[in-house]
Amino acid sequence: MEPAEKKLKAMEPQPYHQIGNGNSNTMDVEQQQKVMEPQPHHQTGDENAEDALIHSSDPLHPANHISDLCRRFYTLGWVTGTGGGVSIRHGDHIYLAPSGVQKEMMRPTDMFVMDYHTKQYLRRPLVLKPSACTPLFLAAYTHRNAGCCIHTHSQWAVLITLICEAGLQPDPAHPDTPTAVFSINEIEQIKGISRGGAGSSEIAEGGRKLGNLGFYDTMRIPIIENTAHEEDLKGELEKAIEAWPETCAVLVRRHGVYVWGKDVAQAKTQAESLDYLFQLAVEMHKLGLKWVS
Numbered sequence: 001m002e003p004a005e006k007k008l009k010a011m012e013p014q015p016y017h018q019i020g021n022g023n024s025n026t027m028d029v030e031q032q033q034k035v036m037e038p039q040p041h042h043q044t045g046d047e048n049a050e051d052a053l054i055h056s057s058d059p060l061h062p063a064n065h066i067s068d069l070c071r072r073f074y075t076l077g078w079v080t081g082t083g084g085g086v087s088i089r090h091g092d093h094i095y096l097a098p099s100g101v102q103k104e105m106m107r108p109t110d111m112f113v114m115d116y117h118t119k120q121y122l123r124r125p126l127v128l129k130p131s132a133c134t135p136l137f138l139a140a141y142t143h144r145n146a147g148c149c150i151h152t153h154s155q156w157a158v159l160i161t162l163i164c165e166a167g168l169q170p171d172p173a174h175p176d177t178p179t180a181v182f183s184i185n186e187i188e189q190i191k192g193i194s195r196g197g198a199g200s201s202e203i204a205e206g207g208r209k210l211g212n213l214g215f216y217d218t219m220r221i222p223i224i225e226n227t228a229h230e231e232d233l234k235g236e237l238e239k240a241i242e243a244w245p246e247t248c249a250v251l252v253r254r255h256g257v258y259v260w261g262k263d264v265a266q267a268k269t270q271a272e273s274l275d276y277l278f279q280l281a282v283e284m285h286k287l288g289l290k291w292v293s
């Protein structure tokens with residue numbers, strides 16, 4: 001190979017199972033050596049059937065879409081340093097990223113696929129572990145019938161939990177638990193948030209269409225405490241989902257936020273609107289302005 005050709009080849013992104021990431025949570029030295037040896041493609045047997053789950057020329061196929069979204073979210077600081085992630089539910093199939101990998105470098109071949117009903121993996125890349133966020137994503141699918149769940153480590157999300165922790169912006173509607181919720185109103189971007197938790201097309205009891213929040217509504221996002229291990233957040237996240245039937249997100253103190261929607265578009269736009277509101281509130285706080293009346 002000519003030197004210029006070699007240089008170009010080295011610049012091409014490689015699937016995770018070919019490069020490793022040095023993250024001990026994912027691949028130790030022994031595992032990395034193991035991936036150099038010829039191996040069966042996957043653990044579960046029918047290679048062609050498994051590959052059909054992740055190979056598609058459609059950029060919106062979940063295996064392609066998750067990789068693409070993570071590259072975009074990386075530039076926003078949402079999934080840097082391997083933190084955060086995205087999961088998509090596609091019919092009965094749940095697509096999940098691997099754990100501890102550089103999320104912006106993922107390829108469709110790195111994806112895990114789980115059956116929604118049995119919770120069994122239909123596809124499991126051999127040398128990778130499924131995201132530690134999996135139980136949290138499943139909670140959004142099970143309890144909110146979500147079609148997509150996004151977890152960010154955005155610094156705006158973390159900062160807003162710290163400001164609420166300091167008790168500087170108690171919510172008048174919840175005086176007993178002033179630090180357990182982030183509330184904001186009278187900001188236009190609130191209209192980007194659905195009223196019903198999973199989707200604006202949902203119909204509430206009595207036939208009322210839920211739609212999105214209005215300018216004078218108060219958006220409330222519960223905050224749960226962080227745990228040493230991501231998967232241990234599941235119980236508190238489920239409790240928060242139950243206690244706040246209108247929320248489309250749960251903040252995790254000193255960690256980030258989980259946001260879901262009925263489909264990728266709704267989860268993504270809600271994550272964007274929330275990040276905007278978190279940032280705005282942090283900046284308002286710096287200026288001594290209140291964000292809830």
Ligand SMILES: CSCCC(=O)C(=O)COP(=O)(O)O
Nearest residue numbers: 082083084085099100131132
């Ligand atoms: C520095 S990331 C710590 C783990 C975490 O909070 C996270 O969101 C990523 O989990 P994953 O298992 O998907 O890598």
Ligand SMILES: [Zn+2]
Nearest residue numbers: 083084230256
């Ligand atoms: Zn996280």
